Amino acid sequence: MPKKTRHLSGKLHVTGRSLFIGEEHISADMCHVAVVFSTCAHGRIISMDAVSAKALSGVHAIITAADIPGENNIAHGNNDNQPLLPADTVMYVGQPIALVVADSRQVALEAASRVTVNYEEMPAILSIDAAVKANQLYVPPRKIQRGDVARAFAEADCIIEGEVKIGAQEHFYLETQRCLATPDEDGGITLYAATQSTTEVQAVAARVLGLANHKITVDVKRLGGAFGGKESQGTLWAGLAALAAHYTHKSCYLELRRIDDIMATGKRHPFENTYRLACSADGRILGYEVILKSNGGAYIDLSLAILERGLYHSDHAYFIPNISITGYACKTNLPPNTAFRGFGAPQGIFPIEIALQQAAEKLGIDPIEIRKRNCYITGQTAPYGMEVCDPVGREMLEELEALASYKQLRNKVDEYNASHQYHKQGIGVVPGKFGISFTTGFLNQGSALVWIYTDGTISLSHGGVEMGQSVNAKVASVVARTLGVSMDRIRVESANTKRVGNASPTAASTGSDINGYAAENAAKKLKRRLSRMAVRYFSERGIACVEEDLVFADDAVVSGDARVSFADLVNFAYTHYCDLGSHGYYFTPGITFNREKGRGTPFYYFVFGAALAVSQVDLLTGEYECKKIYIVHDSSQSLNPDIDLGQIYGAFVQGYGYCTMEDISFNDKGQYLALTPSTYKFPTICDIPPTFKIKLLDLLREHASVLGSKAVGEPPFIYGLAGWFALYDALKRSVPQGSAIDLAFPATPEAVLMAKVQSAKKETV
Amino acid sequence: MFYANQVRFYLNDKLVEMDVTPTQTALEIIRALGATGAKEACSEGDCGACTVALGLERNRYLAVTSCIMPATKLHGRHVITVEGLGTPENLHPIQEVMYRHHATQCGFCTPGFIMSIFCLLANNSQPDMAAFRKALEGNLCRCTGYQHIVQAGEDLLEKLHEGLLSISSLFPDFCDAVWDDLEQSQPPQVVPVSAGVLPSREYHLCYSLDAALHALDADPQNSRVISGGTDLFVESNVARRFAENYIDVQRIASLHTFSMDDHELTIGAGVTLEELLQDARIHVHFPLLSQAIEMMGSVQIRNVATLAGNLGNASPVADGACALLGLDASVQLTSSQGARSVPLKKYYLGYKQTERHPDEIITAIILPRKEGGFGNFIKTGKRHNVDISSVSSALSVQVDASGLLTDVVLAYGGVKEYPALATQTMALLQGKKIDEILITEAMACVEAEFTPIGDVRGTAEYRSLLIKNQLKKHLLRFIKRGEDA
Structure with missing residues (x-):
């Protein structure tokens, strides 16, 4: 039952037997690494005093940039120059400056706290505004344009304009950044790294140590959550652990404390966007102009790809004939911002959604209706020229209306509001359309290695x-279905550069697509070989059959009445010189993009859906409660519906937290202010309403992935925005019709109350 | 000299006898002993990944966050971790529902959730889903969106309600044998250890008030009295601030008194928040206090934290302190010279400065009984559950025969350096009858009374709004108008 499989480590997880990095491969003489972090957002290191740290009993080494044997640059896949440890200039608070290697974690932490660093402080740029003024941009502004925007605005019945500032989001993977580095006999290093990208860690560790790639092995069995935060950003910590092991010739383990992890790692990019929307009187979008500005932090990291995805999602689910999209990636003195589920898309999508919401108010059209009127239909193209395949946005919104009994729900909410003075309820709706593929085309390739052992x-x-x-469960299910075997025959190994080299990061929601296809290709090769063997096996027993008639199912191969168990066939194949190992490869066809022209095919297909949230606001304190959530989602021929549901529930709640309570601002020293869960709040089980319904749909699958499935990791993150719109709607219901509500993003209780108060102030002016 | 404690406890079915240093945490020890299901994910008791079941006596197991529990507190206890419940081949019923409902994704938080569910059922044989959610408010998960965990809970509770599963079957077989041995426990022996980089010299696990006062007298300036440790061990883990000596008073039997007569309620310093929350006397006679405690921390924190600790730590945003101030409580301070009682309104002197002398231990909190009045507590934070207040407030009033307010007490937390009374507003309300005009006047009065600061939990402007709006909420609730307030 491959479609019903639970998490392959599920039984280990629930019994505490699953081992995470730092819980295995431990040697008795393993050292612990602690990091000395920059406390300065921008400055020159004048001096460092590590005397009292070195003097502590149990300290083996203090390591600085001068000890890096190779090239001091961890940038990967871009032209930046990001040092592993800066030699003289620090660029952000939390940048590692030195390492302490010691017998125990406590000694290492104590020693690191005793290292004092003096800086010559330099001016720090923190905000997007300041970066734009100082022309601190990573690349010249990116543009995508179509049609005649000026004419659209000249002909419009309704023009909406505004500015949105979107805050950062902390990943808060439960497992903090960590890596265990163990020296190999030949000077190589094996890294048990918390990374989504074994390849990047391998290449960067090799570069900084001055070694060839084949000397570095990266092995990842599992991560305790990542969400994009370990795509590029696991590399720094793995590089540091590798350096410590190389320097000391001992196993070295680096594990960040939570407070250090939040301080020192990049977040989801804050964006500041301005938008103008031109509509006809019946709510059709005539033109749209949007400028996206992202705060990239101190090094480029993945900022360009994230900005691009923001640009490619600025149209969201809507056909916009005349459009101008401009994007800036700003360089500032914050920790380099990075990948986070959605990867720029939420920040690109939010402006068109708020603009449409406001247009609906102005025109007196229902907010779902205006969205339906503008959804892509078959044959229409996105602003970058790609045809939007299988467009089902409108159908999704209709399904959502049915699932939530939208008309009755609206009435109930209106009744509640009529009878309550100090609490108001609101309804928020967003559709979802998310493009699947790495926009960096060459990353769209996957590999797999399958061995069948002689016992089957x-x-x-x-x-x-x-x-x-x-x-793992999804890719294994592809193999199980291809070979007709049960799931418990298959053991999925750790991700390891020795078994699968040059792997793309597990990101962009493509993990099960590209690796599932690769595994299918590997399994198909084996199936062909075993088919030949089965014909021979049967003919030796006087049964004539042809390969085409063989059925691989239920752990056996069958031809008519003849049957051989999978295990027997495999053993027969081995003794008859059949190769039982197979490598599979896959690349996603047709992904191209011309950045100068802003035209191309950045995606293989799109995932559609829609979500509705009902929230209730306390107008005296700004506190709120989500009361109901409804989601419809196009999962096509899901490889495993329950796993997909888990992804959708999780993504919604993460998206909901993003636009509501998750608030991680920084001060004028470039320090993040919410460094632990006592101050950085994300949803608990008590924030999830009893009504949380998801309907999986399978509308069209002309453009889908392996075995007709579709990616699910990121698309449902967008649905969480419905939570913001529910609060916005509730606030609108608390003020006279036509009054503006300026609700911040994230909409913390404070932001909700301030929006209410400021709207009232404007009314009295 | 530096000292370790020779602790003796059980980890699942295994007897452990070892030396632990003053600042080691229970989590460190448990993981070092191989039970790595319990995880460190925040080291401040806020995420629940380190949750284990702490057995205090036979059949009494409480969920605790082991990352902020001093290891010395393990002495004489029985720790059950996720490894003790079941194996992959033979899943425990809780593990089985969590597995079957896809309630685990990355798996890092899962053991903590399972132990919280175990402890819920160990203390409540017929919980509903509201209790299930409440028991998990201190467990953060970033993967699942919780819904599959909720579905696992619904399945589990249905089995319990239908009698397909009994509570007693949820306890591992080894528990009885463990308690046959542990019930004979003696206080731990103290042994000198080499200094190394130990930040602290000694952890005194005291079994009598005399012993605690004696230990405190030896070096009052450099000692911290510790109860649940949920503040002090966050300081040591996160801020690396250590005391030279810790004097643990939580096992002193005389501090667990909890008595009520016609005039007052006396809460011993060792009584935990969860014990108070479960006590009907608090609900009936001091509803304001149970409203406050319900919103303090998570069950893991409430299981060890005390009101006395809330006062001892003297945080300006301590919800317990705000509630007690609103109830006109007094605090009993005891030194080797004797005991004295200080009204809470005179207890605070400045930011984290109090009337308590270094050689005194908070031994009890005394609440005067006032029947028939009105009490209400409000807390506003970013998140309803397990958050620190932006502003909290407590109002208690009596009403005389002609409907006028008497005995008005209005206390706030998060508005200045310490929890404080709104004395001018109290005077304004005193002897009045509540109407719309008075509400407006009182709001203006209380807003003018405080000049809050802005920080990560709220800007000054927001806090000022909360100060007056919370008062409005109190008064609306009092007059039962605007039912939705």
Whole structure:
């Protein structure tokens, strides 16, 4: 029952037997690494005093930039120059400056706290505004344009304009950044790294140590959550652990404390966007102009790809004939901001959604209706020229209306509001349309390695990293279905550069697509070989059959009445010189993009859906409660519906937290202010309403992925925005019709109350 | 000299006898002993990944966050971790529902959730889903969106309600044998250890008030009295601030008194928040206090934290302190010279400065009984559950025969350096009858009374709004108008 499989490590997880990095491969003389972090957002290191740290009993080494044997640059896949440890200039608070290697974690932490650093402070740029004024941009502004925007605005019946500032979001993977580095006999290093990208860690560790790639092995069995935060950003910590092991010739383990992890790692990019929307009187979008500005932090990291995805999602689910999209990636003195589920898309999508919401108010059209009127239909193209395949946005919104009994729900909410003075309820709706593929085209390739052992059990390695999303269960289910075997025959191995080299990061929601296809290709090769063997096996027993008639199912191969068990066939194949190992490869066809022209095909297909949230606001304190959530989602021929549901529930709640309570601002020294869960609040089980319904749909699958499935990791993150619109709607119901509500993002209780108060102030002016 | 404690406890079915240093945490020890299901994910008791079941006596197991529990507190206890419940081949019923409902994704938080559910059922044989959610408010998960965990809970509770599963079957087989041995426990022996980089010299696990006062007298300036440790061990883990000596008073039997007569309620310093929350006397006679406690921390924190600790730590945003101030409580301070009682309104002197002398231990909190009045507590934070207040407030009033307010007490937390009374507003309300005009006047009065600061939990402007709006809420609730307030 491959479609019903639970998480492959589920039984280990629930019994506490699953081992995470730092819980295995431990040697008795393993050292602990602590990091000395920059406390300065921008400055020159004048001096460092590590005397009292070195003097502590149990301290083995203090390591600085001068000790890096190779090239001091961890930038990967871009032209930046990001040092592993800066030699003289620090660029952000939390940047590692030095390492302490010691017998125990406590000694290492104590020693690191005793290292004092003096800086010559330099001016720090923190805000997007300041960066734009100082022309601190990573690349010249990016543009995508179509049609005649000026004419659209000249002909419009309704023009909406505004500015939105979107805050950062902390990943808060439960497992903090960590890496265990163990020296190999030949000077190589094995890294048990918390990374979504084994390849990047391998290449960067090799570069900084001055070694060839083949000397570095990266092994990842599982991650305790990642969400993009370990795509590029696991590399720094793995590089540091590798350096410590190389320097000391001992196993070295680096594990960040939570407070240091939040201080020192990048977040989801804050964006500041301005938008103008031109509509006809019946709510059709005539033109749209949007400028996206992202705060990239101190190094480029993935900022360009994230900005691009923001640009490609600025149209969201809507056909916009005349459009101008401009994007800036700003360089500032914050920790380099990075990948986070959605990868720029939420920040690109939010402006068109608020603009449409406001247009609906102005025109007196229902907010779902105006969205339906503008959804892509078959044959229409996105602003960058790609045809939007299988467009089902409108159908999704209709399904959502039915699932939530929208008309009755609206009435109930209106009744509640009529009878309550100090609490108001609101309804928020967003559709979802999310493009699937890495926009960096060459990353769209996957590999797998399958071995069938002589007892008929199977070892499967693939390029994906298991981080909770059950990519292992999905890829294994593809192999099981291809070979007609049960899931318990298959053991999925750790992601390891020795078994699968050059793996793309497990990111962009593509993990089960590209690696699933690769595994299918590997399994198909084996199936062909075993088919030949089965014909021979049967003919030796006087049964004539042809390969085409063989059925691989239920752990056996069958031809008419003849049957051989999978295990017997495998053993027969081995003794008859059949290769039982197979490598599979896959690349996503047709992904191209011309950045100068702003035209191309950045996606293989799109995932559609829609979500509705009902929230209730306390007008005296700004506190709120989500009362109901409804989601419809196009999962096509899901590889595993329950796993997909888990992804959708999780993504919604993460998206809901993003636009509501998750608030991580920084001060004028460039320090983040919410460094632990006592101050950084994200949803608990008590924030989830009893009504949380998801309906999976299978509308069209002309454009889908392996075995007709579709990616699910990121698309449902967008649905969480419905929570913001529910609060916005509730606030609108608390003020006279036509009054503006300026609700911040994230809409913390404070933001909700201030929006209410400021709207009232404007009314009295 | 530096000292370790020779602790003796059970980890699942295994007897452990070892030396632990003053600032080691229970989590460190448990993981070092191989039970790595319990995880460190925040080291401040806020995420629940380190949750274990702490057995205090036979059949009495409480969920605690082991990352902020001093390891010395393990002495004489029985720790059950997720490894003790079941194996992959033989899943425990809780593990089985969590597995079957896809309630685990990355798996890092899962053991903590399972132990919280175990402890819920160990203390409540017929919980409903509201209790299930409440028991998990201190467990953060970033993967699942919780819904599959909720579905696992619904399945589990249905089995319990239908009698398909009994509470007693949820306890591991080894518990009885463990308690046959542990019930003979003696206080731990103290042994000198080499200094190394130990930040602290000694952890005194005291079994009598005399012993605690004696230990405190030896070096009052450099000692911290510790109860649940939910503040002090956050300081040591996160801020690396250590005391030279810790004097643990939680096992002193005389501090667990909890008595009520016609005039007052006396709460011993060792009584935990969860014990108070479960006590009907608090609900009936001091509803304001139970409203406050319900919103304090998570069950893991409430299981060890005390009101006395809330006062001892003297945080300006301590909800317990705000509630007690609103109830006109007094605090009993005891030194080797004797005991004295200080009204809470005279207890605070400045930011984290109090009337308590370094050689005194908070031994009890005394609440005067006032029947028939009105009490209400409000807390506003970013999140309803397990958050620290932006502003909290407590109002208690009596009403005389002609409907006028008497005995008005209005206390606030988060508005200045310490929890404070709104004395001018109290005077304004005193002897009046509540109407719309008075509400407006009182709001203006209380807003003018405080000049809050802005910080990560709220800007000054927001806090000022909360100060007056919370008062409005109190008064609307009092006059039962605007039912939705």
